[in-house]
Amino acid sequence: MSLDPHxxxxxxxxxxxxxxxxxxxxxxDRHAPARHPTLATxxxxxxxxxxxxxxxxxxxxxxxxxxxxxxxxxxxxxLSARPxxxxxxxxPGSHLQIRIQADVEIAQGDLVASRWSAVxxxxxxxxxxxxxxxxxxxxxxxxxxxxDPAAFAVLQLHxxxxxxxxxxPQHRRALFSRDNxxxxxxxxx
Amino acid sequence: MSLDPHxxxxxxxxxxxxxxxxxxxxxxDRHAPARHPTLATxxxxxxxxxxxxxxxxxxxxxxxxxxxxxxxxxxxxxLSARPxxxxxxxxPGSHLQIRIQADVEIAQGDLVASRWSAVxxxxxxxxxxxxxxxxxxxxxxxxxxxxDPAAFAVLQLHxxxxxxxxxxPQHRRALFSRDNxxxxxxxxx
Numbered sequence: 001m002s003l004d005p006h007x008x009x010x011x012x013x014x015x016x017x018x019x020x021x022x023x024x025x026x027x028x029d030r031h032a033p034a035r036h037p038t039l040a041t042x043x044x045x046x047x048x049x050x051x052x053x054x055x056x057x058x059x060x061x062x063x064x065x066x067x068x069x070x071x072x073x074x075x076x077x078x079l080s081a082r083p084x085x086x087x088x089x090x091x092p093g094s095h096l097q098i099r100i101q102a103d104v105e106i107a108q109g110d111l112v113a114s115r116w117s118a119v120x121x122x123x124x125x126x127x128x129x130x131x132x133x134x135x136x137x138x139x140x141x142x143x144x145x146x147x148d149p150a151a152f153a154v155l156q157l158h159x160x161x162x163x164x165x166x167x168x169p170q171h172r173r174a175l176f177s178r179d180n181x182x183x184x185x186x187x188x189x
Numbered sequence: 190m191s192l193d194p195h196x197x198x199x200x201x202x203x204x205x206x207x208x209x210x211x212x213x214x215x216x217x218d219r220h221a222p223a224r225h226p227t228l229a230t231x232x233x234x235x236x237x238x239x240x241x242x243x244x245x246x247x248x249x250x251x252x253x254x255x256x257x258x259x260x261x262x263x264x265x266x267x268l269s270a271r272p273x274x275x276x277x278x279x280x281p282g283s284h285l286q287i288r289i290q291a292d293v294e295i296a297q298g299d300l301v302a303s304r305w306s307a308v309x310x311x312x313x314x315x316x317x318x319x320x321x322x323x324x325x326x327x328x329x330x331x332x333x334x335x336x337d338p339a340a341f342a343v344l345q346l347h348x349x350x351x352x353x354x355x356x357x358p359q360h361r362r363a364l365f366s367r368d369n370x371x372x373x374x375x376x377x378x
Contacts, residue, residue: 038279040238042231047231048230048237048238051277052277052279086236099239099240133377133378136374137375140199140375143377170329186325186327186328188320188321188332189322
């Protein structure tokens with residue numbers, strides 16, 4: 001019998017499986033913590049940038065996560081210069097921090113046409129022509145929402161490594177890397 | 190009468206005041222969303238790094254936020270090379286994203302002795318001698334917790350800018366910078 005309510009945290013394989021399960025739940029359940037991870041990139045000037053994103057797809061077999069974004073947003077500029085990102089989730093129910101390092105591929109246009117057609121009408125305003133996200137405007141609401149498929153981009157995060165920290169009666173932390181076939185090793189928390 | 194339940198988001202000054210109020214609440218209320226922001230840094234190799242931290246102090250008049258960390262953690266290595274950070278909070282109750290860019294000063298030893306003495310006994314294990322956070326270990330629990338004041342460091346985040354995004358019936362976004370005496374301007378969300 002385990003005293004920890006989270007016995008999955010005690011073994012490397014079950015810890016990794018649980019993290020992917022929580023990520024996958026984020027894709028399908030808009031109230032799950034992994035629905036809204038924080039994506040960190042590095043700007044051309046070398047500044048870290050962090051913002052909330054919506055997790056749109058997660059494939060454990062490919063080690064790939066997907067995020068949609070405006071094709072002319074500052075994060076696209078960051079990623080064009082340095083195609084690497086960190087993705088961060090704090091999952092309170094699991095007492096689990098998920099830290100992902102990933103190489104990022106930007107897909108647009110015909111490549112993502114099928115994904116664009118699956119974006120609900122009400123969500124398309126986020127991908128509009130006209131003044132770009134982050135541009136200065138004179139009044140708070142002086143912006144247009146006129147959906148444009150050319151403003152839609154998909155970020156494919158090819159996971160390099162996953163650093164999992166479980167805060168239980170005793171803390172456990174492990175690192176899993178693609179290079180090491182996701183075998184995993186324990187780290188000092 | 191405002192139709193938005195968050196009328197503070199409609200004016201630049203009340204929006205900024207609300208963000209500082211939520212940050213300050215994070216310092217004093219362990220259940221507040223700003224208690225656990227995500228801190229992003231850039232590693233020496235140019236990778237973004239993001240992890241949960243605990244907000245320990247917030248001073249609007251100084252434009253300074255404080256975080257405690259292990260003095261030999263990887264984030265200290267990142268910040269020694271590039272003393273800049275992003276701090277990110279998603280506050281669900283306020284429908285507010287707070288994105289902070291800051292210059293970071295690392296304080297240790299005698300400078301932070303008074304803060305060390307205020308760290309509760311049970312929290313001191315996070316600042317231990319012995320194997321360092323992030324080091325590889327053979328077993329999950331093969332690490333020591335032996336508090337050491339020399340392993341305690343304080344990060345002082347001198348806020349350069351604050352990017353606030355309110356998701357209401359109509360989205361509003363504004364940027365406030367120290368350089369501009371925190372006057373603020375609206376941005377395309």
